Amino acid sequence: MSDPKSGYLREIYVGGLSGVKPQTTDLKQLELHAKAKLKPEAYAYVAGSASTEATAQNNLDAFKKWHIVPSMLRDVSLAEFDTATRLFGRKYATPLVIAPIGVQAQLHPEEADCATACAAAELEIPFTLSSATSRPLEQVYEQAGFRTNPVEEDDGGVDAWFQLYWPQDDELTESLLARAKKAGYRVLVVTLDTWSLGWRPRDLDTTYNPFLTGEGVANVFSDPVFVRKYCDGKDPRRADVTPDEITSASVAAISQLSPGISRSWADLAQLRRLWGSAPIVLKGIQTLADAARAVEAGMDGVWVSNHGGRQVDGAVGSLTQLPAIADYIRSLPLKEGEEKKTVIFDSGIRSGADIMKALSLGADGVAIGRPWCWGLAANGQDGVRDVLKTLLADLELNAGLAGFQSTAQLSRHNLVRADSRM
Template sequence: MSNPKSGYLREIYVGGLSGSQPQTTDLRLLEQQAKEKLSPAAYAYVAGSASTESTARGNLEAFAKWHIVPSMLRDVSLAEFDGSVRLFGRDYSSPLVVAPIGVQAQLHKDDADCATAKAAAELEIPFTLSSATSRPMEKVFEEADFVKGEEEGGDAWFQLYWPQDDELTESLLGRAKKAGYRVLVVTLDTWNLGWRPRDLDTAYNPFLTGEGVANVFSDPVFIQKYCDGKDPRRADVSKDEITEASVAAIAQLSPGISRTWSDLALLRKLWGDGPIVLKGIQTLSDAARAVEAGMDGVWVSNHGGRQVDGALPSLNALPAIAEYIHSLPRREGEEKKTVIFDSGVRCGADIMKALCLGADGVAVGRPWCWGLAMNGEDGVRDVLKTLLADFELNAGLAGFRSVKELGRHALVRADSKM
């Protein structure tokens, strides 16, 4: 392996000799810096979670309940460390995935989603575009220079907040497919916004002012059916028209009505034979139903604690689900089902622990948001490079030469006696 991810450490030190001052690699400090730079409402929107925020705290605490067991003299070379994984039938050089985050213009007005996509594409990390973007999906794909159908280089996935209107769903998925998005990520747990006091106490809902609805506002079906054929992005649009269009968009993306398992057949029909993963899976029974419905994987997540207060930490749900998914028999030539994990990932050790507990890929959200807020595309890139280097160094120094060597044997419970 050439160009190890851990080389970022040397890059920083050597750069320091010429007076280069990189963005902080302390991601907790980075959040505090972003908090000072952002408007209080924008910071609260990203940092906040549901109700008492116990689920978000639990996500972080769950990682602390597992300890990594380092082994020495294992013939480890960082230059040869193999961080490669296979997700949804494609090989990647690392297990990191950029999680979908909406309304990115509140973090960086000029570049928003495009900055994040470009940073991910450059590092060849799968980028997941939220339905709730500040820029249309086609523009983000083009700006990041993703290449349709290529097996190497950047890869874009599309996350769907499932509209109530099937015709709008068909239009959005058709556009995503045509643009070049390869994997469909269906978020199941956000059919209505959770109770989020940080936003409620300031009555902050960016969607009501036309933020985070670029994909819907640019959709021909939405324009025709919900805007009387008048594009809500046009120069002479009135404030009332924007409000009306925003309300209509919210009613589609967050309708207050949950879909059912039988509805997945429609998504398969609309998306075709491309990979589909269900995001928000927290139980073994839901994972089994996803497999029965012909899905290509599950995304174990509680939405970073933003939806259900008092829920189990996502990491606690991971081992049983991953064990089940990985035990499934496969026909000859059939790709294995993929397990993605998110919720509470803040450092390289967290990535390592999630992989040890069965994740194939590990998605990160909030940390790179703070990089975007501070330094745009460069800020996102630096956070992703920090996470990649931290993970590779942590795994290597613990005695592991590849992701494939990681497993439950590498961890002990914090309360166990060795």
């Protein structure tokens, strides 16, 4: 994608001359548009967080604690602005990543995960498929046209990553990972903080759990090991399946993806054996100690995230934890030819300025979650694409106007804490 991302601004204004109105670029308004289209319980499922939702608010507030310091007359050209980054040994056109979010059929029944994947592929943004998908992993990969075997290390960002909710059954884990590898998914994203569902009052008060009705379990329902061991060999997706069979299969699937038992650090050796030498990143890292253990376990990166506040209530904002973790990762000595460990960040990104702050504090890539969900709900694939274009244009313009020619120039020196005295 060679054109300036900020060109989206001109595209919108020129389109307006012909009466073409864009999807709103105000992401708060977009959420309201999505809310008006969705069933109340579906909106609450995506918008909600754990218990008092204090962690979700802390995520947003953490960005307010840092201010960008603009510099002028820096000979900046938007036409030459560079947003490229390296993630897991490959160069990508932008630092954006699609965060894994499940049950996308509740947001857009017709297109679901495929719409999000196609929008990501169009903009050369790596797409992370949730284990809790509404479409089988093979279908999503094929429909989006991801490259199965890129021949060059820097073959761009038209690829997909697979997020794992780690099943309790090792045979099922092996089957899911084998399928993901065969399909072409490049990076394994292991979510650590969802071995049990958090306490979520919005869902509890409406008794809404989509998984119990067979939603968000397409990967598991389509898995031959799961069908053989937990469905008496009968495909739960078949036309003549009974409601009781769906319920039974759904309960079995939930018991695997969210078993109520945490894995241990020693178990990571199993994933390395199954995934081979391809990149593995641990998602849910919030402490320096856990980042160090991830490195000791041979992982290729850490994903600094608290699941958007959906799991642990009253927790620290994720951005607050990023600087120390990123500093540690960057301090690691590298052997000749060795690639630096990758740092991904999510939780609370809502604007180009937020992306700038996360990059300045040490993230190599920034994952986007809820904002594109609202685009998917409002306008399907086009809605997801326009949210991503909005964030990229906002990022490029904000960084350029603040005096930067590339996102690589962003560092801690470009920020001041809101409570600092000048």
